[in-house]
Amino acid sequence: MIENETVFQKSPSSPTWSLKDTIDIPNRAMNFGDGLFETMVWDLAEIRFFDKHLNRLKGGMQLLNLQEEDIHPDGILHFLASNFPNQRMRVRWNVYRSGQGKYTPETNEVIQTLQLSEFNPASQIKKKAAFTQKIQLFPTSWSAYKTLNALPYILANQERKARGLDEILLLDSRGFISEASASNIFWVKAGIVYTPALSCSCINGISRQVILAHLDEKKIPYFLGEFAPSELAHADQVFVSNCTGISYLQCINQKEYSTVPLIFLNDIFE
Known part of the structure; x- marks a missing residue:
């Protein structure tokens, strides 16, 4: 099965999400797996169980010493509500460390991506x-x-x-x-x-x-x-x-x- 995904990205310096056909490489997600993700469901007008997703993500960010202030949950909700109203979609929210460096990171700032695709409920x-x-x-x-x-x-x-x-x-x-x-x-x-x-x-x-x-x-x-x-x-x-x-x-x-x-x-x- 081939999944068609639409990808948006937000860098530390950007106030908005932008449509991306490609992601800059190299990056620390690719080189070191230096980040986290949440797979969520955009359910018409809200992210299902969003508070729990956010709490788990923040716990992982604290463990990896990633800057929590770089993520703006209300901004994600506003972005999805403005662009995908009354739709049900699978949303993968990736949060990974920006910058380069080797095993020792240069920064704790994060880059974020949203991967949006068709929602398919679990097989019964x-x-x-x-x-x-x-x-x-x-x-x-x-x-x-x-x-x-x-x-x-x-x-x-x-x-x-x-x-x-x-x-x-x-x-x-x-x-x-x-x-x-x-x-x-x-x-x-x-x-x-x-x-x-x-x-x-x-x-x-x-x-x-x-x-x-x-x-x-x-x-x-x-x-x-x-x-x-x-x-x-x-x-x-x-x-x-x-x-x-x-x-x-x-x-x-x-x-x-x-x-x-x-x-x-x-x-x-x-």
Whole structure:
């Protein structure tokens, strides 16, 4: 599938976003992966769960010592509302360090890009899933953030494609369930929802945060922890989630699961 993207850029010296056919190279995003990104949904007149995206991005910027004052969230909302009203789009917001330098940066100022493309909601059912045979996730101080170095997920998705899977599941370096190839994982057993703790090196996903807050609001029991893959053998349902929505896994390593939508999750992404 070929995605058609429109790219806008904002430099430290520019007050506005400008349409860009090309991005200046070399840059620190390309050379060092020195930055972060958020994948979001522009939903007619607002960015879905924008406050949570912004909080996660700012946490990553603090870790990388990037200047928070260089980003202007209200400006992004105004730009999208003015140029793309009443549309639903996928928005990737990249924030990376400007300047050159080698491993020692010259500045903490940032360059930003917005990549806009058609929004495609998550598939409701992913029929065939399995655990990766090649990739492990390791704990770092940036594990919970979405950095511009995504090699584990690239390699995992290459494996997924080669094995003819619809989804692939990742373990951490200790063998605990961590996440899926581009989403967080949850399962339901006897009415209780389970999901890996952040100590398992998974991304602190926005949909994960939203789902957990929703479970709190509805007083639905859930448990965060460190779980072996064998835990899924006893689950009734397994689902994965990211900003595009929820997908139910039908089969993991020959084990079949219910894919009937969970009523208490239905209105989260509406």
